[in-house]
Amino acid sequence: MEVEKKRRVAEAEGDGKGDPQRAVERTPPEDLGTEHPLPDADRCRAILEKMMLIRRFEERAGEMYAKAKIGGFLHLCIGEEATVVGSIDAMRESDYLLSTYREHGQALARGTDANAVMAELFGREDGCSRGRGGSMHLFDLERRFLGGYGIVGGNLPLAAGVALACDYKGTDDAVVCMFGDGASNQGTFGETMNLVALWKLPVVFLVVNNQFGMGTALERHSAVTDLSQKSAGFGVPGPRCNGMDVLDVHAAVREALRIAREDRQPRLVEAVTYRYRGHSMADPEEYRTKEEVEEWRRRDPILNFRKRLADEGIVSEEDADALDEHAIKAVDEAVEFADASPFPDLAALYDDIYVFGEQVRGWHTVDERSPDVHPGEQEREAPEVSRELAEAGAAYANVGDAQERRRRHREGGKPDEEPGEGESAGEQREDEGGDD
């Protein structure tokens, strides 16, 4: 009885946790973070330029998604640019970066060519993952960007393993691992924090706290909402910073990286930020109000940084406009590049599943798409009917040379009556059913 009474009292006095109908005010953190002096002019310009590129890239990606140039899910980071650029700018070139599936900005901030990122979103051969990964799985080994990962919390153990390799080999490289507030509820969060603290690994975790795990607000998915506290019990302490202020994020991550690298103590930094757009493009955003979004937009990381640079005479408004024009142009070029890049060769379907060394004998993979069963690794020498069926399948993609493929498949039958490619510039994406 006593328990029941306490429960009722708690409900009556409750803060609305667990009640989806009750609107919770999520105002930007006024008192979070401190104002930092500006770095030198070139650095300021580079930071602004990077944030602008990411903003413009994401806007165009959204448009390309609406035009069905991009498939699957598309998670945009508009609003989070300061968190992305501030943290990555604090890294050395030899450090490693791992991220979640909302990682176009991370790749661009790390220096991956916008062309290669856009081509990946388009599913093309020149994409940074050769069209095999898509929006959620960008990768750039050369820049030590070790991937976007589609499983929430799945990248934490990997980052710990990369940090272990840095430690094992005796280098002073460190690792930055980014994930959202939602990932702090996964089992891998606690497991990984414990292990990196136990083994004193050089890794910094950056929680991009954008207030929502998909559509579930922070206070409805996490009992402890100060996420910087959540890892402390496992031995990985760290600060909160203002994720809308690029310099505050930079300072917090730089110091955390120093401690991880020099003192061999892993750290977690929570960046409090906000994404202006939905979780993905298939998000009706019924979990928040327009006023709330507007309130955060007033703290826009790009506009505020830009204004400060103008006020302090570092980058004039005209110069900033020119940088923005430059970003728009770069993104235009990326779209052109992506559109011109070919789709991957159908015969390459089975490439790169295995590394073939001494052990080429045997059936590594089995192609069962046609009556001509064969090892997948022999796809390039597959019988004619297998190739025809592959082309018939690919024709359902309704892109590229779909018409030609269909014609070839019919072999002398009537050519397609539909004119042109399956996807004209004006075609709009139909509504998608769900989301991840």
Place this chain on the structure above:
Amino acid sequence: MPAMRYREALGLALREEMHADENVFLMGEDIGVFQGAFKVTQGLLEEFGEKRVRDTPISENTIVGMGVGAAMTGLRPVVELMTINFSLLALDQIVNCAASIRYMFGGQVKVPMVIRMPQGAGHQLGPTHSHSLEAIYLHVPGLLVAVPTTAADARGLLKAAIRDDNPVIFIEHESLYGQRGEVADNGEPMRFGEAAVRREGDDVTIVGISRMALTAEKAAEELATEHEIDAEVIDPRTLRPLDLDTILESVRKTNRAVIVEEGWPHGGVGANLAALIQEQAFDYLDAPVERVTGADVPMPYSKPLEQAAFPHAEHVVQAALATFKDV
């Protein structure tokens, strides 16, 4: 050729490869101070130190994931999981990361790691420690799967697995750790994708998976002495890559096939193999392909029930005889 136990052969392979390549290291629960739940890693902590023989907390998904991350950046981790049932906790990292990373990132990185785990019934460990789940890993493109049954194969295949640039699921068998067998004097690794013909025969092909290769051999002896049937026994040794050619060659000779596995029947290794055999050697078959599998139940604890729930030689003999019943 020296004789040693299966567990010693595995330990020897680990030692040899750790000496040969300083990037090879071990991670797992109780592999160091405790010397390994099945004593495979006995003595290795003392020999190689804590940097290379790492006791981990009980966090299967994360230690496998750390192995993947380390493998992506140049190391060659060998992760030990205490049983194959526990590996289910790591299924996310095994399937979504280890198996997929090379492909989904367009071939930019490789994941050279080994995940060792024992499977199998017979020790009254009940439904969370006794299963045979090789079919789950066989299902996944991107993984290699080894199921060694002899001391020589254990050593040769583990060495090959460590040197290979792909993620390898290395499935040992709890009942085999104490088995003795001869191993070669030289330390050459064995090639994956090469089946062993354990016994030659002309009348029926019996394919035995993991420990069931030994059960199949026992059944073959009985078929010869009691029924005048000359069985050919094949141990595939690795399921990915699979030496399908050797199996098909045998079936084309004997015209009959029996597949024996300890795992569950639905979607099992035998189901897969039977499909491949009928697709590619249908005209040679004189009888339907027979399967002998573990019972379609969680493994019971009670000793008689447990023994009844996985195949013995008698089951295999009956299945082989069934392929002759209409002749």
